[in-house]
Amino acid sequence: MRKVTIRDVAKEAGVSISTVSNALNDVDTINAQTKERVLEAVEKLNYIPNLNGRFLKSGESRTLGFFTNTMSGPYFNVLVEAMCREADTNGYNIIIFVLKDVPAIMSNIMGRNLDGVLIFEDMGFNEAEMNTLKGSGIPAVFLDREIADEKISSIVFDSYKGGYDATRYLINLGHKKIGFLAGSPTMYDSRERFRGYRAALAEYGIEYDERHTITGYFSEEYTYNSVKSAARHPEFVLPDAMLAGNDQSAIGCIKALTSEGYSIPKDMSIIGFDDLDVSQYFTPALTTVRNPMARQGLMAVDMLLDLIKGEQGMVRKLDGQLIVRNSCEIVK
Amino acid sequence: MRKVTIRDVAKEAGVSISTVSNALNDVDTINAQTKERVLEAVEKLNYIPNLNGRFLKSGESRTLGFFTNTMSGPYFNVLVEAMCREADTNGYNIIIFVLKDVPAIMSNIMGRNLDGVLIFEDMGFNEAEMNTLKGSGIPAVFLDREIADEKISSIVFDSYKGGYDATRYLINLGHKKIGFLAGSPTMYDSRERFRGYRAALAEYGIEYDERHTITGYFSEEYTYNSVKSAARHPEFVLPDAMLAGNDQSAIGCIKALTSEGYSIPKDMSIIGFDDLDVSQYFTPALTTVRNPMARQGLMAVDMLLDLIKGEQGMVRKLDGQLIVRNSCEIVK
DNA sequence: ATAAAACCTTAAAACGTTTTACCTTATTTT
DNA sequence: AAAATAAGGTAAAACGTTTTAAGGTTTTAT
Numbered sequence: 105m106r107k108v109t110i111r112d113v114a115k116e117a118g119v120s121i122s123t124v125s126n127a128l129n130d131v132d133t134i135n136a137q138t139k140e141r142v143l144e145a146v147e148k149l150n151y152i153p154n155l156n157g158r159f160l161k162s163g164e165s166r167t168l169g170f171f172t173n174t175m176s177g178p179y180f181n182v183l184v185e186a187m188c189r190e191a192d193t194n195g196y197n198i199i200i201f202v203l204k205d206v207p208a209i210m211s212n213i214m215g216r217n218l219d220g221v222l223i224f225e226d227m228g229f230n231e232a233e234m235n236t237l238k239g240s241g242i243p244a245v246f247l248d249r250e251i252a253d254e255k256i257s258s259i260v261f262d263s264y265k266g267g268y269d270a271t272r273y274l275i276n277l278g279h280k281k282i283g284f285l286a287g288s289p290t291m292y293d294s295r296e297r298f299r300g301y302r303a304a305l306a307e308y309g310i311e312y313d314e315r316h317t318i319t320g321y322f323s324e325e326y327t328y329n330s331v332k333s334a335a336r337h338p339e340f341v342l343p344d345a346m347l348a349g350n351d352q353s354a355i356g357c358i359k360a361l362t363s364e365g366y367s368i369p370k371d372m373s374i375i376g377f378d379d380l381d382v383s384q385y386f387t388p389a390l391t392t393v394r395n396p397m398a399r400q401g402l403m404a405v406d407m408l409l410d411l412i413k414g415e416q417g418m419v420r421k422l423d424g425q426l427i428v429r430n431s432c433e434i435v436k
Numbered sequence: 437m438r439k440v441t442i443r444d445v446a447k448e449a450g451v452s453i454s455t456v457s458n459a460l461n462d463v464d465t466i467n468a469q470t471k472e473r474v475l476e477a478v479e480k481l482n483y484i485p486n487l488n489g490r491f492l493k494s495g496e497s498r499t500l501g502f503f504t505n506t507m508s509g510p511y512f513n514v515l516v517e518a519m520c521r522e523a524d525t526n527g528y529n530i531i532i533f534v535l536k537d538v539p540a541i542m543s544n545i546m547g548r549n550l551d552g553v554l555i556f557e558d559m560g561f562n563e564a565e566m567n568t569l570k571g572s573g574i575p576a577v578f579l580d581r582e583i584a585d586e587k588i589s590s591i592v593f594d595s596y597k598g599g600y601d602a603t604r605y606l607i608n609l610g611h612k613k614i615g616f617l618a619g620s621p622t623m624y625d626s627r628e629r630f631r632g633y634r635a636a637l638a639e640y641g642i643e644y645d646e647r648h649t650i651t652g653y654f655s656e657e658y659t660y661n662s663v664k665s666a667a668r669h670p671e672f673v674l675p676d677a678m679l680a681g682n683d684q685s686a687i688g689c690i691k692a693l694t695s696e697g698y699s700i701p702k703d704m705s706i707i708g709f710d711d712l713d714v715s716q717y718f719t720p721a722l723t724t725v726r727n728p729m730a731r732q733g734l735m736a737v738d739m740l741l742d743l744i745k746g747e748q749g750m751v752r753k754l755d756g757q758l759i760v761r762n763s764c765e766i767v768k
Numbered sequence: 769a770t771a772a773a774a775c776c777t778t779a780a781a782a783c784g785t786t787t788t789a790c791c792t793t794a795t796t797t798t
Numbered sequence: 799a800a801a802a803t804a805a806g807g808t809a810a811a812a813c814g815t816t817t818t819a820a821g822g823t824t825t826t827a828t
Binding site: 107 | 491524530544568
């Protein structure tokens, strides 16, 4: 019942604890028979090394930490699954921390002898925390902000380009009055997609009309309500098309408009972001800019491993992919 | 750049390391001013305690481990999110391990001084591993199999009852020839749902016809192919209704049948399991038995905390909820 | 004035490993 | 036969904490 330690194994095998350690860690100076004997003792006693002791001493853990404050968002699985596979391929494990407050995050990043960390939704490290992270020398890859440092990389979806491309697609379909479904202004993705949208409008000489920007905080329900109340406004003008900051808001918008008697895409085209599982099943099937999560996960791990190997931090941007389905119509 | 330890803090504050430890752990005998001084030093040096050292000594971690071999399955988020919230409420953290092989799982369970573990998809512990787990005295809750022991509980979705209820629903709609879309025979849920299905058939005196059981391994694609090839068989008879072991196989089946020219639910009713996000958006919207994942997660954590408090292990079963949508029709 | 109690602080041991440097013994080389 | 090398083991230190038991002051009670 008491926990079996390396000492018990040593006694059982009639050797010193150093020898047990050597046997387990494949140190080459060990005699084959001795090793055998140790392994038998390990087997017999069901010995499993204590990782805290091990990490404490060796300083390494061959473990990567993935930090996020929420697991919602349906692309999450895909991201993590890809990460785990890539880490595994390289002989690392990933452990996932779902933590809400930054102090807890810091304490786990710094206190666990992780070889490196992946940070998905940081909820805003402040300057001081960022500095302790930098100062710690722990390799880190951020997935939600652009940043680079000696030991810090980041890999972000190129939301600016995505917003730009999607808007241009709508313009090329012949649309003029193009609205935007915004998330919170604090969200990097929302801001960048909006920037891209504005840039495309500007490039084609289309004037931006702020009455066509509706804030739905990237939530289906919130967007539904916002759009619904906008649509009921006496001076409401339906845009030709709408660029939604994400698929959820696109869906909320379509539902709201449908319930107000409009028909999508006949009365208005709409394009989303992310390509959720749901989007292909939705009616109308959603045209959207796919966020290549699996690729992002894989590359994030690779970048982290590079940092661990001693390479310099860098920023990398990933292009989205326009998935054309049935939610947009060409203007006749 | 070097890692700052408790020793550095002690020196900075001009006290012993014991005092630093006491200050940080709110030991009540400490003088208020001393504590203040220590805390200042901590702040100044950006000291964050090493958790490996801490756990090694104290044996406790106020951390729960959640073990799974895959994050797929769209209910995963919901489950984990609920768990994290419940753990947090009780002052615990959860860390998630996505591991494929049992030895790695064992090594993390036993080696990390976790206060307790949640096991989602065990991939089959063998007898010996189960015994080391039991012997370790580490409290564990299984979410995918029925088991109870001194320090082991389990909480499972009542798949038997779900299968029984769903089948009875189909029978009450007037269906007679009712088929089953099976997963792998090694899957607890598939087996239990099948048992429930058989029980309902038996109760209503309907003979089981094995030609109407198709194995699709709970995967949309596999099921699609299986159903498609079944449908093309010269002696194929379309059942009145089908009980799918999960929503994914239901969707695969519907797609296959639709592509073969059948119309669902007109030609055949079908009912799924799980209530995926997708299921409500699918056409036809899927009637399904909802697996109350959030509730399961919450209760699993509660049961684990009870074990940690010293209570005896137990098995608990959770009822599914029949969500009626448009994939079943009453027989005229 | 002395004894007892209360209050803080700390040295040292412990947690379970890995690693370093050293020690045997056996083998090879000279 | 002596010296050098190799092979295999090990004692002890170290990793960064917490905790125990034992201080040393100061205050309170006798």
